Amino acid sequence: MTIGRTISIYLPDANPQSIKICDFLDSIVKAVSIPRAKLSDASQNPELTQPGVYFLIGEKDEVGKPSIYVGESEVLLTRLNKHNKEKDFWNQAICFVSEKNNLNKAHIKYLENHACNEAKKVNKCTLENSNNPTQSSLTNQDRDFVLRIFEDLKIIMTTLGYPIFEQSKRSKKNMYYCKSKEADAVGEYTEEGFVVNKDSKSNIKETPSIKERIKSFRINLLDKGILKEENGVYVFQENFTFSSPSLAASVVLARTANGWREWKNKDDKTLDEIVRQKEKEE
Secondary structure, eight states: OOOOOOEEOOOOSSHHHHHHHEEEEOOSSSEEEGGGGGHHHHTTTTGGGGGGEEEEEEEEEEOOOEEEEEEEEESSHHHHHHHHHHHEEEEEEEEETTTTTOOHHHHHHHHHHOOOOOOOHHHHHOOOSSSOOOOOOHHHHHHHHHHHHHHHHHHHHHHEEEEEOOOOOSSSSSSSEEEEETTTEEEEEEEEEEEOOOOOEEEESOTTTTHHHHHHHHHHHHTTTEEETTTTTEEESOOESSSSSHHHHHHTTTSOHHHHOBBTTTTOBIIIIIIIIIHOOO
16 A cells, blocks of 8 residues: 655745745655745745755756756855856756754765766756766765655655656556557556657658657657667667657657557557546546
8 A cells, every 4th residue: 555645835925936845744854946036035045054955957858858957065045046146057946955954964965966876867857967976975874864865855856847766657567569660669658658668669751741840859859869770760769758649659650640549559459448448438
């Protein structure tokens, strides 16, 4: 049985697009989410005088990955003000502190390093850090303390709309297939979108009627190295999550396609039959 968690989100000026202060009922982890335009207003928050880690967040790129910078500071506000003068790409900052104010320099350095490593592993953002932060040396007890903080940090980041540490939850039981000409792709419909598996193959030649949006998306996937030409086909170099089954099918088939009909299971039933028709029956 899954045990639920409760996150409290406080809006200091009652504006859901402004500053947010987030915490758990059962954890010492607290987050302050700050739009860049509200940085001066946030300076009154006592949390920002504490040590912690922070994430500077920029716009999503052409394939949906946000730009992220991970940092740490013993006085968060001082570092944010410095970045406000020196870094252009970001428009949102999310800072993490301990409600007990019991994080030291070694803790936050370890947390910074771990966050960068995990973000690279999951590969759902573009890291703006030019160098990988140095990992501090911790006792086993302190390391476990920091890693527990990171687990709660992950949940808050995802709740705020940035699932950069979340591996796509996949059952590997309900796989779907999309084939045509040289295209031969395998994927899964998940809560985050439609995931096309690494090593899936996509047609190179596009139909004349393909939508410009799909054409541009394929070009961007090639530019980012997510698709690569191999032996007359485009091959996915990593698992990639599409926002919809139709976009996934269109990229694979190199034409405008209805993914609900194109993706089929091993019994030749469409995604529409298995998912949407089932939902209507229920």
